[in-house]
Amino acid sequence: MQLNKNANHVLGVDLGGTNVRAAVIDRSGKIIGEGRADSKAQEGLTFTIEQIIEAVRIALAASSVPIDDIAGVGMGVPGTHKSEEGIVVWSPNFKDWNDVQLLAPIVEQLGVPAYMGNDANVAAFGEYTFGAGRGAKVMVMFTIGTGIGSGLVMNGRSYLGVTETAPEMGHHIILADGPRCGCGRYGCVESLCRRDAIIDRAARKAHAGRHTSLIEKSGHDLRYITPKMISEAAAEGDAISIETYEEVGYYMGIAVANAINILNPDKIVIGGGIALAGDVLFEPIRKTVEVNALYPALQACQILSAELGDDAGVLGGAALVLQKMDD
Ligand SMILES: [Zn+2]
Numbered sequence: 001m002q003l004n005k006n007a008n009h010v011l012g013v014d015l016g017g018t019n020v021r022a023a024v025i026d027r028s029g030k031i032i033g034e035g036r037a038d039s040k041a042q043e044g045l046t047f048t049i050e051q052i053i054e055a056v057r058i059a060l061a062a063s064s065v066p067i068d069d070i071a072g073v074g075m076g077v078p079g080t081h082k083s084e085e086g087i088v089v090w091s092p093n094f095k096d097w098n099d100v101q102l103l104a105p106i107v108e109q110l111g112v113p114a115y116m117g118n119d120a121n122v123a124a125f126g127e128y129t130f131g132a133g134r135g136a137k138v139m140v141m142f143t144i145g146t147g148i149g150s151g152l153v154m155n156g157r158s159y160l161g162v163t164e165t166a167p168e169m170g171h172h173i174i175l176a177d178g179p180r181c182g183c184g185r186y187g188c189v190e191s192l193c194r195r196d197a198i199i200d201r202a203a204r205k206a207h208a209g210r211h212t213s214l215i216e217k218s219g220h221d222l223r224y225i226t227p228k229m230i231s232e233a234a235a236e237g238d239a240i241s242i243e244t245y246e247e248v249g250y251y252m253g254i255a256v257a258n259a260i261n262i263l264n265p266d267k268i269v270i271g272g273g274i275a276l277a278g279d280v281l282f283e284p285i286r287k288t289v290e291v292n293a294l295y296p297a298l299q300a301c302q303i304l305s306a307e308l309g310d311d312a313g314v315l316g317g318a319a320l321v322l323q324k325m326d327d
Pocket of ligand 1: 181
């Protein structure tokens with residue numbers, strides 16, 4: 001399918017295990033209209049494709065942009081892909097998505113070219129194109145949430161490796177005898193810094209009997225602690241909460257320092273819900289990086305908060321299409 005390089009808009013799609021979000025976006029990265037639908041991840045490929053199309057139709061209607069003025073659709077999709085072929089090799093949250101053709105039916109139904117990438121890589125490409133990573137020569141992104149996603153953009157291109165599994169910066173091992181990770185190994189960055197690991201760390205300290213305002217904040221039930229409660233308590237001077245983020249920031253800092261030493265980036269962008277903690281997390285990260293990153297790579301690298309929040313996925317999808325328009 002031919003890419004219409006004269007079109008003024010593109011579509012970005014962010015597919016998640018629960019929802020799919022689509023947005024009509026202009027060439028400057030402005031979201032003109034958007035649509036959402038349930039992704040029906042457990043109902044099989046056909047249902048999910050219908051939901052993607054539904055979200056796109058809502059976005060088109062909301063934006064009043066005709067499909068003739070859409071150059072193409074770019075999608076961030078969880079899992080491992082052969083993206084040039086439109087194939088999802090493996091995506092654990094979607095039922096029976098093993099070597100399935102995702103893009104062909106979308107191209108057929110929408111009548112525009114479609115592109116895809118791993119969701120974390122696409123979000124990173126969004127930050128590179130429209131957010132905190134603008135102008136970087138080499139950008140590494142970490143997204144800290146339920147898990148730890150990552151992306152790497154080098155000289156304007158996402159670096160994906162040979163099997164499109166790079167860069168799994170969240171699963172690089174920083175504490176060889178550390179806690180078990182969701183991937184089955186021990187001591188990955190994710191096992192130490194993901195959302196639940198932060199909550200467990202704070203809860204364990206509180207269970208040891210030390211005074212903490214987290215007890216009151218959680219309604220006297222430590223199972224209900226959230227990272228936001230911990231960062232708020234830390235800002236108010238709660239010792240256990242400050243310690244929790246210092247330790248998590250230390251491990252994230254080791255991960256960031258390793259990325260700096262291996263890749264020599266000019267920007268490291270940190271996003272995801274956990275990064276909203278702000279200085280209480282970023283200060284220990286920066287302190288650890290200063291000790292562990294090598295000169296002069298350290299001096300050349302900025303550590304920045306992500307700017308796009310939840311829009312990174314759809315904007316990254318849009319950026320995939322815009323990049324093809326420039327090729
Ligand atoms: Zn892991």
